[in-house]
Amino acid sequence: MKEKLEAAKAVLEKHGQEQLLANYEKLSENDKDKLLDDILTIDFNQLEKLYEKRNFKQVYSEAEIEPISYVEKDKMSKEEREKYDEIGTKAIKAGKLAAVTMAGGQGTRLGHNGPKGTFDIGLESHKPIFELLCETLKLANEKYGVVIPWYIMTSKENNKDTVDFFEKNNYFGYPKGYIQFFKQGELPMVGEDGKVLLDEKGMIKQAADGHGGIFTSMRKDGVIYDMKARGIEWVFIGGVDNVLVKMVDPTLIGLAESKGILAAGKSVVKAGPHEKVGVFCKRNGRPSVIEYSEISKEMAEETDENGQLKYGESHILCNLFNIKEIEKISEKNLPYHSAHKKATYMNEKGEIVKGTEPNAYKFEAFLFDAFESLDDMVIMRVKREEEFAPVKNAEGVDSPETARKLYQDFWKTK
Numbered sequence: 001m002k003e004k005l006e007a008a009k010a011v012l013e014k015h016g017q018e019q020l021l022a023n024y025e026k027l028s029e030n031d032k033d034k035l036l037d038d039i040l041t042i043d044f045n046q047l048e049k050l051y052e053k054r055n056f057k058q059v060y061s062e063a064e065i066e067p068i069s070y071v072e073k074d075k076m077s078k079e080e081r082e083k084y085d086e087i088g089t090k091a092i093k094a095g096k097l098a099a100v101t102m103a104g105g106q107g108t109r110l111g112h113n114g115p116k117g118t119f120d121i122g123l124e125s126h127k128p129i130f131e132l133l134c135e136t137l138k139l140a141n142e143k144y145g146v147v148i149p150w151y152i153m154t155s156k157e158n159n160k161d162t163v164d165f166f167e168k169n170n171y172f173g174y175p176k177g178y179i180q181f182f183k184q185g186e187l188p189m190v191g192e193d194g195k196v197l198l199d200e201k202g203m204i205k206q207a208a209d210g211h212g213g214i215f216t217s218m219r220k221d222g223v224i225y226d227m228k229a230r231g232i233e234w235v236f237i238g239g240v241d242n243v244l245v246k247m248v249d250p251t252l253i254g255l256a257e258s259k260g261i262l263a264a265g266k267s268v269v270k271a272g273p274h275e276k277v278g279v280f281c282k283r284n285g286r287p288s289v290i291e292y293s294e295i296s297k298e299m300a301e302e303t304d305e306n307g308q309l310k311y312g313e314s315h316i317l318c319n320l321f322n323i324k325e326i327e328k329i330s331e332k333n334l335p336y337h338s339a340h341k342k343a344t345y346m347n348e349k350g351e352i353v354k355g356t357e358p359n360a361y362k363f364e365a366f367l368f369d370a371f372e373s374l375d376d377m378v379i380m381r382v383k384r385e386e387e388f389a390p391v392k393n394a395e396g397v398d399s400p401e402t403a404r405k406l407y408q409d410f411w412k413t414k
């Protein structure tokens with residue numbers, strides 16, 4: 001251990017990160033060892049580069065960005081719709097679809113103590129989000145006479161709580177062999193001054209590395225292998241925090257399959273030019289999502305000949321990929337973006353500092369950065385009130401209250 005400690009000290013000195021050992025003596029022997037292991041495996045060069053670029057905001061010009069074409073589900077002709085539904089239904093019935101729920105986020109805005117999927121949005125039944133999602137899969141299983149494998153991505157931080165919650169609730173009646181959890185990667189958080197933070201226990205403060213981490217995690221945790229062994233061809237990937245997420249959609253599968261395109265995304269119409277959402281577009285000729293912070297005011301407000309926003313297809317984190325594409329993407333590393341977040345950490349004096357304002361940086365990869373490696377992508381516009389009820393904030397927009405109302409209205413009419 002002495003040698004390890006010396007090696008860790010040398011690394012920290014080289015990178016000006018000596019604060020990480022300031023509370024070392026107070027740790028248990030096991031934690032001391034773990035901390036040293038972490039220090040010796042952290043890529044400090046990568047963190048330094050990410051920190052340097054923390055305030056970098058890209059703004060794109062018209063030359064690089066163009067609108068992407070989309071198909072509106074509601075405006076398909078009867079023949080088209082039947083054709084796509086038939087193709088998609090056949091694939092689902094043949095057991096070729098799997099669903100993935102990304103539940104590795106920290107949910108800091110919601111502020112719920114526990115994984116977001118365990119949150120009760122206040123329905124009369126008090127069913128937690130995981131159960132609401134599970135129910136839609138059960139309905140689909142009944143309808144198509146199959147059991148759709150359900151993969152749930154957690155983070156190191158919330159994996160145990162998530163698995164325990166499913167165990168405690170008897171997997172909400174879903175066949176246990178068809179639910180599989182896998183963990184995404186994480187990266188250390190750094191403070192305003194670029195110093196890596198310690199968590200409340202005095203260990204490295206790590207945070208999930210963004211939903212873009214999904215592809216490499218699927219490969220590393222054997223999820224791709226498992227899917228292939230089960231004969232899966234199409235994989236729906238959605239977030240845990242949309243209580244109307246439609247994971248089983250034959251139209252989307254049929255549309256992609258009939259066009260021979262290996263990836264698809266659902267969009268809803270942007271509520272207004274300045275709604276804070278990312279929108280689908282083409283960037284240098286390839287599918288992409290442009291964030292609200294990256295688009296110029298002019299481009300955000302631009303309309304087409306029908307008066308519709310040119311960049312009006314909001315990305316709602318509802319995507320479908322052919323397994324072949326997932327395999328390809330999983331071989332690449334997606335870029336990291338920085339997010340300024342509130343963090344609670346231990347300072348050099350061993351005191352706990354609770355951030356009431358953003359006080360730290362977290363580095364995240366975005367799932368949609370993967371789109372740029374696709375040759376093409378099918379975008380299907382769906383109705384917001386049928387498929388998008390996000391739970392992001394504790395109050396106001398996209399809160400449990402708005403999601404509950406959308407959920408109730410939708411199921412009332414079913």
Ligand code: UTP
Pocket residue numbers: 102103104105106107108109110116153184208209210211238239240241317364392
């Ligand atoms: P958000 O980007 O809304 O982040 O995630 P969040 O962590 O849930 O919430 P805030 O920003 O801290 O308040 C959108 C979806 O992506 C998943 C989330 O669980 C959610 O379903 N996600 C996000 C991950 O699975 N891993 C991540 O590292 C980040």
